[in-house]
Amino acid sequence: MTEGRRRCTGAPGHRWGTDSLAKLRAGRAALLGGLIGVSGALAAVLANDIVCLAMTPVLIEGCIRRRLNPLPCLLGLACAANVAPARPPGVSIDRGSTRERRAGDDPDPSRRGGVVVGMDGLWAYDGTLTCYTHRMGTRAYAVTSDSSPFGAHSITRREPTATDVAIEILYCGVCHSDLHIARNEWGMTQYPCVPGHEILGRVANVGSDVTKFKVGDIAAVGCLVDSCRTCSSCEQGMEQFCLNGPTMTYNSEDRHLGGLTYGGYSEAVVVDEAFTLKVPDNLDPAGASPLLCAGITTYSPLRKWNVGHGQKVGIVGLGGLGHMGVKFAAAFGAHTVLFTTSPSKVEDGKRLGANEVIISNDEQQMNQHAGSFDFILDTVSADHDINAYMAMLKLDGTLVLVGAPPNPLQLSAFSMLFPRKHLSGSLIGGLPETQEMLDYCGRHNIVCDIERIKMQQIDEAYERMLRSDVKYRFVIDMASLKE
Ligand SMILES: [Zn+2]
Numbered sequence: 001m002t003e004g005r006r007r008c009t010g011a012p013g014h015r016w017g018t019d020s021l022a023k024l025r026a027g028r029a030a031l032l033g034g035l036i037g038v039s040g041a042l043a044a045v046l047a048n049d050i051v052c053l054a055m056t057p058v059l060i061e062g063c064i065r066r067r068l069n070p071l072p073c074l075l076g077l078a079c080a081a082n083v084a085p086a087r088p089p090g091v092s093i094d095r096g097s098t099r100e101r102r103a104g105d106d107p108d109p110s111r112r113g114g115v116v117v118g119m120d121g122l123w124a125y126d127g128t129l130t131c132y133t134h135r136m137g138t139r140a141y142a143v144t145s146d147s148s149p150f151g152a153h154s155i156t157r158r159e160p161t162a163t164d165v166a167i168e169i170l171y172c173g174v175c176h177s178d179l180h181i182a183r184n185e186w187g188m189t190q191y192p193c194v195p196g197h198e199i200l201g202r203v204a205n206v207g208s209d210v211t212k213f214k215v216g217d218i219a220a221v222g223c224l225v226d227s228c229r230t231c232s233s234c235e236q237g238m239e240q241f242c243l244n245g246p247t248m249t250y251n252s253e254d255r256h257l258g259g260l261t262y263g264g265y266s267e268a269v270v271v272d273e274a275f276t277l278k279v280p281d282n283l284d285p286a287g288a289s290p291l292l293c294a295g296i297t298t299y300s301p302l303r304k305w306n307v308g309h310g311q312k313v314g315i316v317g318l319g320g321l322g323h324m325g326v327k328f329a330a331a332f333g334a335h336t337v338l339f340t341t342s343p344s345k346v347e348d349g350k351r352l353g354a355n356e357v358i359i360s361n362d363e364q365q366m367n368q369h370a371g372s373f374d375f376i377l378d379t380v381s382a383d384h385d386i387n388a389y390m391a392m393l394k395l396d397g398t399l400v401l402v403g404a405p406p407n408p409l410q411l412s413a414f415s416m417l418f419p420r421k422h423l424s425g426s427l428i429g430g431l432p433e434t435q436e437m438l439d440y441c442g443r444h445n446i447v448c449d450i451e452r453i454k455m456q457q458i459d460e461a462y463e464r465m466l467r468s469d470v471k472y473r474f475v476i477d478m479a480s481l482k483e
């Protein structure tokens with residue numbers, strides 16, 4: 001310091017004034033403050049460790065009781081022991097943090113023995129004191145209302161049970177249902193909402209009884225994560241029609257943690273192996289992810305109505321679903337015809353496998369094909385005239401709806417009567433059929449045509465999806481979530 005003073009006073013025209021002295025004092029104070037801060041932080045860490053040390057016997061006992069290795073728990077890496085009886089599996093000791101209950105927390109802690117489910121983890125609730133959090137905080141993107149943009153959130157995934165598979169998500173397709181539910185267009189959304197049911201990733205951990213998967217495998221999860229498994233639908237492998245209500249991948253009641261299920265716009269997911277699918281190694285993983293909804297939604301009705309050689313089959317609409325409908329119908333050997341309103345899609349329709357393309361608002365083209373179709377798959381989810389397509393069917397022809405227009409269909413009875421025709425609907429597929437579809441795609445090297453996006457581009461992707469400005473599915477590269 002004296003060195004500095006000498007240099008200052010020696011400088012021509014410069015005097016060591018009160019201003020410089022004040023600066024010097026401020027510098028010393030800052031240094032002292034810094035030292036106190038660092039020692040304070042060290043003391044806090046030490047105090048935390050002492051708190052943890054005091055909990056060690058409880059932890060070890062809890063681990064031994066549950067025949068778990070206590071080491072990761074003690075090192076603070078992961079929780080193995082469920083030390084307090086009120087806590088569900090996967091909840092570990094938090095280092096003394098507390099917070100008040102907040103909006104968005106689970107409304108009724110008494111239902112789960114005093115455990116509050118919040119976006120930032122699980123909290124033991126005893127009046128105002130909250131003292132446990134979950135170590136498996138998982139990064140995700142969520143909307144918090146029907147008009148809010150997407151933002152980063154932390155969600156809770158359970159510790160894998162004996163039959164669970166923990167998956168690090170690599171890709172998640174963006175389905176039109178995601179948009180409907182994020183914006184509460186079907187009136188049943190609960191917030192915060194993390195959409196995404198076209199999930200593909202790498203197995204990061206498996207429970208002790210898991211036989212289908214090992215760490216490192218590529219695995220997938222579609223629209224369902226659980227069902228009752230005992231009703232007649234479940235017994236026939238049609239879990240999507242579970243009579244007791246299937247657990248959907250997001251915005252459904254979580255049978256394990258309570259609260260809501262959260263979808264694939266996140267870095268990881270934990271799902272029972274019975275609801276986890278194997279993905280053939282030869283398929284491009286990003287292109288394969290939308291098979292989990294767009295793929296099975298079109299594959300299932302084409303199989304159910306035995307579409308194949310010698311049949312004339314129409315696919316209405318060339319979007320996420322329609323482009324897969326064209327690929328499957330062509331692969332099954334049917335004479336495949338695409339109906340579209342956009343002349344710009346003619347070439348693409350043929351590239352994807354259509355033998356013919358009909359511009360559906362050209363009356364002359366429509367009339368030429370009237371009464372000639374065995375089967376039509378209608379993938380359009382906007383309001384449209386169903387009678388125009390019923391007129392395309394021949395005797396005993398069937399039209400199957402897989403899109404969900406917002407308003408009731410205006411169906412003329414004469415569309416059904418002459419000649420006799422059938423109208424039906426179809427919803428995704430059960431677990432056995434979804435696996436069959438993935439295996440079929442593996443053998444025939446079928447994936448979706450996709451456009452990769454970053455998680456941060458999801459709002460923009462929704463707007464483009466509304467304008468049908470996507471060929472033909474957005475897929476989120478989940479590595480972007482870590483940016
Ligand atoms: Zn979907």
Ligand SMILES: [Zn+2]
Binds near residue numbers: 230231242
């Ligand atoms: Zn069931």
